[in-house]
Amino acid sequence: MTGATGILAWLAPRAVPGVEVVLPDGYRRALPGPRIATAAVAGDVATTADPDLARVFDLDRIGERGADARAEADARLTWAAARHDVPALATAIAERPALAQPGCADAHEMLVRAIVGQQISVVAATQQLVLLAALGDPLPEALAGDGVERCFPTMAQVAQGADVLRGPAAKTATVRRAAEAVAEGAIDVGPATDLEAMRARLLELKGIGPWTVGYLSLRLGDPDVLLLGDVAVRKGARRLGIGDRVADLAAFAADCAGHRSALMLRCWAAAA
Incomplete structure (x- = not known):
């Protein structure tokens, strides 16, 4: 996952029809307003006038500050690779520098996606999200078309209609519980959110654990997330030579503090 093409590859299997x-050359979606947001991709570069899609494609870290942030992460991981004798990671960084961190266009939607995606495959999660998406408001005729027909439901709509989900009743209850908390203003979830406070409040909700809040934090731009229990993360860590035991990965990650999201992206890339 280098630049825009990597983000497109990440988005493709997770896209909710409608x-x-x-x-291949871009991304288009409905967002609250309602409005249609678009991003064009040429080569490995994305361009968009929409600030929400800029976060999706990690464009808010592009430019002098962004280049420095990505280079700093690569430098730290390369140093840790040398210290722990993990040459495969150093090679991966040299071959594919400055990995983009996938963001999100709608933080409320991302919270729902994170809960729905707990302990199931991407395909299964997307099928469940299609059921939820049907609860969203249809777009005005002037905006609809080319495969985009409706907005993802609001948190109030999710809370009211969560029973459309199939699968464990406990997960449906968690989706409803979280949607109600956000809809009522009990939990603040957004691009400018205090992530530490958000994580603490979400973890108080039954059915939400560290993986969910960690994944949400990653998609909201947190540079220091590592999901130690994630199967793909551990698979990638093994392929890179770090080792797939939680203790091994945690010990390595300690030397990447501040940039553990970059390490997780490297592990995911290796697993793929």
Whole structure:
């Protein structure tokens, strides 16, 4: 996952039909307003006038400050690789520098996606999200078309209609519980959120654990997330030579503090 093409590859299997469309040369989706947001991709570069899609493609870290942030993460991981004798990681960084960190266009939607995606495959999660998406408001005729027909439901709509989900009743209850908390203003979830406070409040809700809040934090731009229990993370760590035991990965990650999201992206890339 280098630049825009990596983000498109990440989005494609997760796209919810009717709400968003991923194409080889861009991305198009409905957002609250309602409005249609678009991003064009040429080569490995994305361009968009929409600030929400800029976060999706990690464009808010592009430019002098962004280049420095990504280079700093690469430098730290390379140093840790040398210290722990993990040459495969150093090679991966040299071959594919400055990995983009996938963001999100709608933080409320991302919270729902994170809960729905707990302990199931991407395909299964997307199928469940399609059921939820049907609860969203249809777009005005002037905006609808080309595969984008409706907005993802609001948190109030999710809370009211969560029973459309299939699978464990406990997960449905968690989706409803979280949606109600956000809809009522009990938990603040957004791009400018105090992530530490958000995580603490979400963890108080039954059914939400460290993986969910960690994944949400990652998609909201947190540079220091590492999901130690994630199967793909551990698989990638093994392939890179770090080792797939939680203790091994945690010990290595301690030397990457401040940049553990970059380490997790490297592990995911290796696993893929």
